[in-house]
Amino acid sequence: MNKIYKIYQLLYKTYGPQGWWPFISSGYHVLDYSFPKNSDEIFEVCLGSILTQNTTFTSVVKSLNNLHVKAAINPDKIESMDIETLKIAIRPSGYHNQKARYILEFIKFYKSLNGAVPTRDELLHVVGIGPETADSILLYGYNQLQFKVDAYTKRVLIKLGLIDEKAKYHDIKLLMENSLKESVKDKKELHIVYQEFHALIVNHAKEFYSKKPYGVGCFLKDIIT
Numbered sequence: 001m002n003k004i005y006k007i008y009q010l011l012y013k014t015y016g017p018q019g020w021w022p023f024i025s026s027g028y029h030v031l032d033y034s035f036p037k038n039s040d041e042i043f044e045v046c047l048g049s050i051l052t053q054n055t056t057f058t059s060v061v062k063s064l065n066n067l068h069v070k071a072a073i074n075p076d077k078i079e080s081m082d083i084e085t086l087k088i089a090i091r092p093s094g095y096h097n098q099k100a101r102y103i104l105e106f107i108k109f110y111k112s113l114n115g116a117v118p119t120r121d122e123l124l125h126v127v128g129i130g131p132e133t134a135d136s137i138l139l140y141g142y143n144q145l146q147f148k149v150d151a152y153t154k155r156v157l158i159k160l161g162l163i164d165e166k167a168k169y170h171d172i173k174l175l176m177e178n179s180l181k182e183s184v185k186d187k188k189e190l191h192i193v194y195q196e197f198h199a200l201i202v203n204h205a206k207e208f209y210s211k212k213p214y215g216v217g218c219f220l221k222d223i224i225t
Contacts, residue, residue, distance in 0.1 A: 003162060003224050004179035008193060010223060011200035018199035021045050021140040024061075024068045033192055036141060039115065044073050045141035046110065049133050050102050051093040057202075062092035075107045102128025117142045131169045139198070145191055147176045148198045152205035159215035160224050 019028030066089040105127040123134035138144040208218040
């Protein structure tokens with residue numbers, strides 16, 4: 001068994017299933033992998049993925065709740081909103097001027113899809129959509145086999161000596177995906193592992209990797225190395 005999959009198993013055994021992506025109307029959906037159930041929930045994931053750039057998901061929830069109150073977690077509703085109203089609603093997520101622009105640019109792209117599943121390359125050509133945001137949208141919004149790497153993932157892997165501090169997003173993504181594919185052959189199960197693993201890393205890292213020095217008290221190092 002490779003070390004990456006062993007980390008997943010240890011985290012899953014410790015914390016259990018996470019039920020990501022949590023939705024404003026229904027919350028976390030532990031062991032129910034049928035989400036998103038409709039286009040509104042797909043769009044909510046896309047919207048949340050953009051809002052979560054450079055901030056915490058707690059802040060994103062505040063922004064989504066502000067939009068929910070206005071019945072505006074919907075591309076048409078957001079497009080018809082006054083731009084200043086939109087900025088005020090998403091202010092809790094930070095960078096509200098920039099993110100308002102990104103959201104409106106994404107909506108143009110989203111509508112052009114006419115319900116089709118976007119490719120990763122298409123997403124990366126949308127203003128404001130980088131690799132992490134694209135993978136978040138694809139993994140949780142469209143149930144595609146794209147592993148999402150974030151800052152927590154990198155911190156954990158560096159601490160465990162599995163990557164160098166200079167490792168790039170693409171290199172970390174390939175390491176995670178290739179390692180997991182070695183251990184999980186069924187595509188449906190692999191998708192579940194991708195979703196749960198990212199959420200488990202976030203859960204674990206909030207406790208052990210949110211403050212410097214990173215990794216103090218982390219139980220993975222003694223087990224993995």
